[in-house]
Amino acid sequence: MLILMGTPDPGFLEYLMSLRDDARLLADDLVGLRRELHADPELGRALPRTQRRVLAALDGLPLEVAVGTELSSVTAVLRGARPGPTVLLRADMDALPVTEDTDTDLPFASRNAGVMHACGHDLHTAMLVGAARLLADRRDALAGSVVFMFQPDEEGTDGGGAEQMLAEGLLDVSGERPVAAYALHVAANRLPRGLFASRPGTATAASDGLEVTFRGRGGHGSAPHKALDPIPALCEAVTALQTFVTRRFDVFDPVVLTVGAIRGGTKANVIPGDASFSATVRTFSPTARTLMRQGTAVLIENIAAAHGLTARVDYRLGYPSTVNDAAEVTLAADTVTGLFGPGRYFSAPHPTPGAEDMAFVLNQIPGAYLMLGACPPDRDPDTAPYNHSPQAVFDDAVLPDGAAFLAQAAAARLALAGAGAGAGAGAGAGAKAGTKAGTKAEPGGRPRPARAPKADA
Ligand SMILES: [Zn+2]
Numbered sequence: 001m002l003i004l005m006g007t008p009d010p011g012f013l014e015y016l017m018s019l020r021d022d023a024r025l026l027a028d029d030l031v032g033l034r035r036e037l038h039a040d041p042e043l044g045r046a047l048p049r050t051q052r053r054v055l056a057a058l059d060g061l062p063l064e065v066a067v068g069t070e071l072s073s074v075t076a077v078l079r080g081a082r083p084g085p086t087v088l089l090r091a092d093m094d095a096l097p098v099t100e101d102t103d104t105d106l107p108f109a110s111r112n113a114g115v116m117h118a119c120g121h122d123l124h125t126a127m128l129v130g131a132a133r134l135l136a137d138r139r140d141a142l143a144g145s146v147v148f149m150f151q152p153d154e155e156g157t158d159g160g161g162a163e164q165m166l167a168e169g170l171l172d173v174s175g176e177r178p179v180a181a182y183a184l185h186v187a188a189n190r191l192p193r194g195l196f197a198s199r200p201g202t203a204t205a206a207s208d209g210l211e212v213t214f215r216g217r218g219g220h221g222s223a224p225h226k227a228l229d230p231i232p233a234l235c236e237a238v239t240a241l242q243t244f245v246t247r248r249f250d251v252f253d254p255v256v257l258t259v260g261a262i263r264g265g266t267k268a269n270v271i272p273g274d275a276s277f278s279a280t281v282r283t284f285s286p287t288a289r290t291l292m293r294q295g296t297a298v299l300i301e302n303i304a305a306a307h308g309l310t311a312r313v314d315y316r317l318g319y320p321s322t323v324n325d326a327a328e329v330t331l332a333a334d335t336v337t338g339l340f341g342p343g344r345y346f347s348a349p350h351p352t353p354g355a356e357d358m359a360f361v362l363n364q365i366p367g368a369y370l371m372l373g374a375c376p377p378d379r380d381p382d383t384a385p386y387n388h389s390p391q392a393v394f395d396d397a398v399l400p401d402g403a404a405f406l407a408q409a410a411a412a413r414l415a416l417a418g419a420g421a422g423a424g425a426g427a428g429a430g431a432k433a434g435t436k437a438g439t440k441a442e443p444g445g446r447p448r449p450a451r452a453p454k455a456d457a
Contacts, residue, residue, distance in 0.1 A: 015141075016408065020339050022134055023404035030126045030399040033057055035108035037122035041095030041115045044157035045071035045164070050093050050125070054150050057129045061136040063148070066173065071158075073165050074150035077174045078135055080142025085417045086174040087410040088147040088181040088365070090358060091128035092121045092154035094161070101390040119387045120186035120374060120394040123402070125150060127184060130403025135410060144414040145174040154357050160319070162357040171364065179417060180328055181367035182409045183358045184402050188392040189384035191373030194401060196336045197346040198370040200326035205282035206289050207355030209316040210257070212237065212300055213276040214264075216309045221269035230275040231264050233307040237300045238262070238277060244299055249288055256282040256353060257292070282353050284321060293317075321351070322359040325366035331416065332368040335409045340401065354387075368409075374398045 033053065042050050051072040058065060063076040072093075100109050100116040110116045132148050149170060153161030171177050184196075191197055214234045219227025238259050249255050257279055264275025281296075283289040297313040304311035336345040348371075358369050374394040375381040385391040 016338050019134060019138070019408055019411075020401075020404045022137065023130060023400040023407070026130050026133060026403065027397075027400045029057075030130045030403060031396045033129060034122050034126035034396050034399060037093075037125055038106075038117045039108045039111050041110050041112055041117045041122070043095055043097060043115055043155075045153045045159075045161060047072040047093055047152045050152075051150075054093070054125060054129065058132060058148075061132060062139060063132065063136070064173075068152075068165065068168055070168065071152045071161055071164050073152055073161065073168070074148075075165070075170060075173050076132060076148040076150075078132065078139060078142070078146045078148070079174075080144050080146075080414065081140045082143035084142070084144025084414050086145040086147055086176055086178040087413045088149055088171075088178040088361070088367070089128060089131055089406050089410055090149040090151060090162075090181060090183040090361060091124035092151045092161070092358075093125045094121055094151075094153050094155055094157065095119075096155055096388060097157070098388065098390050104391060104393050106393065116390065118389060118392050119155070120188065120392075121154065123186045123374065123394055123396060123399060124184060126396070126399050127402035127406060130399060131406035131410070134403060134407035138407075138411065142411065142414055143418045146410045146414075147174050147178060149361075156318070156357070160357045160360075162360045166360060166364070170361075178365050180325075180331075180413045181358075181361050181365050182328070182332060182406060182413075183361075183367070183369050184372050184406060185356070185369065186374035186387075186394050186398065186402075187371050188387050188389070188394050189375055189379075189381050191346070191371060191375065192381050193373050193375050193377060193395055194340075194344060194398055195346050195373040196332075196344055196370050196405065197348045197373070198324060198329050198332060198368055199348040199351065200324055200329045202284050202321050202351045203324050203348075203369050204319075204322040204351055204356045204359065205256075205284055205353045206321045206359075207318040208281040208283070208289070208293070209318060210279040210281055210296060211276070211314040211316065212279075213274055213312045214304055214309050215274045215312070216271075216307075218273035219271045221271055224271060227271040228308050229271045230309055231272070233304055233309050234262070234264065234275045234277060236307075237303045237311070240299055240303060241279070241296065244295060248291065248295060253285050253288050255284075255288050255292060256280075257296075281315075282355070284351055289320075319355040319357050320359045320363065322356045322362055322369050324362065324368050328366050328368040328413075331412060332370055332405075332409055335405060335412050338412075339404055339408055370405075372398055372402055372405075
């Protein structure tokens with residue numbers, strides 16, 4: 001096991017158990033914080049009350065704390081007793097514009113109309129606070145620094161929070177660039193409670209938007225030959241896009257294109273001057289993303305031209321794919337097994353078609369993004385409502401294990417680097433992890449793209 005190889009101390013197993021047990025002692029505090037956050041959710045980049053609660057929860061710990069300028073982020077640095085590299089741990093903190101279903105009967109349900117922690121980011125925030133407390137208690141054993149990244153606006157309500165934190169110097173906050181980054185995301189369904197899941201390579205889709213307007217010439221519905229009707233041509237483009245998906249892309253590099261909205265016209269006997277549609281596009285490789293961006297425009301513009309119309313095609317780059325580093329996934333999986341025993345880590349066969357702006361962090365430094373099952377025991381993970389549903393419920397019994405995982409992943413990564421297998425040391429899994437950051441740049445991701453519409457993740 002990687003963490004044990006990197007740390008030959010025979011007391012290490014005992015140490016792992018003490019970390020797990022100490023995390024469980026934090027359960028009441030973490031559940032209390034999570035429920036406060038859940039009851040008072042906030043949207044987007046401005047999360048002032050959430051930020052205040054995080055700052056209060058970190059108060060008294062030996063951390064260097066900074067807040068964002070353009071967003072309510074919190075960045076905290078824990079410096080170990082000995083020098084060493086930096087590892088980053090991330091939690092997102094924002095909620096969604098969803099009205100919580102009161103049938104779930106949660107005593108801590110959202111008090112804020114139309115806003116809900118429907119993606120479980122309240123749990124992420126509490127778990128990262130827990131990790132900070134666990135690691136602060138073990139500061140004497142740490143060789144290196146840990147950066148705690150509390151991020152607003154993962155959902156892209158105001159354009160995305162991770163990129164903004166990067167722009168505000170996230171990766172320089174400890175004085176050196178992190179060698180690795182880890183993040184957890186809870187799942188309200190699909191995974192049984194307490195099961196961690198991840199995979200090397202692509203973990204989530206890239207999520208882009210497609211905004212299309214066909215322009216023709218309005219007229220009377222009885223005399224289409226005197227007008228240029230955009231509606232049939234637009235409908236042709238909608239169906240041609242599905243043919244494009246099946247004919248131009250490798251079946252083993254799947255893509256999804258869903259036209260979710262069509263707008264045009266006011267009345268049956270009036271030909272409108274224009275009509276439009278909006279689509280979401282999910283891809284899992286830079287190749288497919290580039291073909292989608294270039295190919296959709298060619299297809300749509302030519303269909304419009306064939307009918308004497310013009311089309312404006314606006315392909316809006318959203319979040320790129322989250323790409324995990326294989327060595328960091330191995331470290332994360334070994335951390336789960338070391339802490340909780342066998343059977344708690346699942347190697348996911350496929351990426352998820354959701355999107356995640358941790359992608360921007362993992363484009364720059366190697367790391368691992370894991371899911372953690374948080375389906376309540378009285379629900380079936382196969383049928384429970386998805387994240388983002390008004391009926392989504394996350395069991396906060398998973399908080400101590402999530403906190404222990406984050407803390408131990410950071411500690412194990414620092415120990416690995418200290419054992420000489422770290423980034424740049426030239427050998428071992430850690431070295432491999434440290435050399436791959438540059439390979440993940442997403443060609444379509446620079447310069448800073450126009451953002452896809454909100455609620456895109
Ligand atoms: Zn989420």
